[in-house]
Amino acid sequence: MARGGDALNGFVDSGCTIRGELEFKTYFRVDGRVEGKVRSQAELVIGEGGVVEGELEVARCVVGGEVRGIVRATEQVMLHATAKVWADIQTPALVMEDGAFLEGAVTMDSKGVKKTTTKADVAS
Numbered sequence: 001m002a003r004g005g006d007a008l009n010g011f012v013d014s015g016c017t018i019r020g021e022l023e024f025k026t027y028f029r030v031d032g033r034v035e036g037k038v039r040s041q042a043e044l045v046i047g048e049g050g051v052v053e054g055e056l057e058v059a060r061c062v063v064g065g066e067v068r069g070i071v072r073a074t075e076q077v078m079l080h081a082t083a084k085v086w087a088d089i090q091t092p093a094l095v096m097e098d099g100a101f102l103e104g105a106v107t108m109d110s111k112g113v114k115k116t117t118t119k120a121d122v123a124s
Contacts, residue, residue: 014049030065041074048082061091063100 010024016032024040030050043060050065059075063083073091081099088105
């Protein structure tokens with residue numbers, strides 16, 4: 001289901017493959033296969049049967065299936081327990097459920113992360 005009232009902008013069903021560049025304005029769901037570059041300022045959802053290979057540049061990326069390549073998310077990457085990811089990830093926030101698989105480098109931009117800790121007093 002789309003977040004915040006966003007309408008579904010597109011859907012790749014199982015058995016379907018898209019090769020090339022994919023751009024969308026609102027929520028998009030992949031349950032088939034996408035090979036290439038994906039760009040959006042919205043949310044990409046990769047369902048349990050979905051496979052995406054390439055470079056992803058999105059606001060939010062929710063993974064239940066497989067991803068191979070590079071993921072750049074301006075807001076958040078969420079890996080569900082069924083996720084299998086072989087990718088370098090750049091995001092201010094990464095959420096991984098128990099059971100999710102991730103192989104790759106993770107870079108988190110501290111400017112996008114809310115600080116919840118305070119500096120400890122140092123005794124001299």
